[in-house]
Amino acid sequence: MIELLTANTPNGKKISIMLEEISFKYKVTKININKKEQFKPEFVKLSPFSKTPVIIDHDNNKSLFESGAILIYLGEKSGKFYDKNERTTINQWLMGQMGYVGPMLGQHHQFHHYNPGKSEFGENRYFKISERIYSELNERLSKSNFLAGKNYTIADIATFPWIARHEWHDIGLKKYSHLSRWYNQISKRKAVIKGYDLLKKGEEIPKV
Ligand SMILES: N[C@@H](CCC(=O)N[C@@H](CS)C(=O)NCC(=O)O)C(=O)O
Structure with missing residues (x-):
């Protein structure tokens, strides 16, 4: 199971969309950056620049910061979207x-x-x-x-x-x-529609 620690921002949505696309089990832990939760010592241990998103892969207890590195990790792990x-x-x-x-x-x-x-x-x-x-x-x-x-x-x-x-x-x-x-x-794409609504509050993708 993957835990996604993030604020509801484009960088966070990249990861929720990817997790939906690859059908991995995941849960979202919200980090409120307006309340400066990214600077809490327990979060900085996972993310040295105090940035969201971060994932914890509870299958192997690995954690990762930087959305690009996370996408690569999930692409490699799932064998999808990273041929x-x-x-x-x-x-x-x-x-x-x-x-x-x-x-x-x-x-x-x-x-x-x-x-x-x-x-x-x-x-x-x-x-x-x-x-x-x-x-x-x-x-x-x-x-x-x-x-x-x-x-x-x-x-x-x-x-x-x-x-x-x-x-x-x-x-x-x-x-x-x-x-x-x-x-x-x-x-x-169904996974994109689902993943975009990161906090599951019915947030819709803006139309062109
Ligand atoms: N290069 C980083 C950028 C992450 C980033 O800028 N995150 C913002 C939210 S989108 C953040 O956590 N800001 C809080 C801060 O800078 O204190 C990534 O792609 O993961």
Whole structure:
């Protein structure tokens, strides 16, 4: 059994979606980052940067932090969505999400969604970078069904919950036809619908 310790955020949803996709037994332990629970010593022991998500694999008592590393672990353990022959390509798109797509869209959330009017520079900078990310993903998906090729992989699972915040981004997902096609296709997957509702409160995936 896997225990997922997380806040209800895109990085946490990556893991609940993956756990649903691979049909592993799991339970969610909510970490309230607004109440600073990520800094509790027992949590920092599991996550040295005080970040969610974390998993504990109760089959072997291993714990892991960093959502990309967790997806790789679950992909290897289940033998799903992380095809041995495609790993070099999958890793590129996964690392691109971890190092670029997530952190930049995360900054865009900070300036544009949570703190509008506080920094014109920050708002403009991350708006432009986010537009660029939409455009780059759209370009890739104009040539490829999924990010790492013809198959749905952990790279798509990592990226999807970030694009699902598109209403916060105000960039206009509709304008990006290939990215929208990919988004709609993934939105329909039963495991994605279930995993997106991480806290089981009936949270729905935003439509394009
Ligand atoms: N690279 C990390 C980023 C994790 C991350 O930024 N988590 C946020 C929530 S989405 C968090 O725990 N923030 C609390 C904090 O920074 O104190 C991952 O992908 O796991």
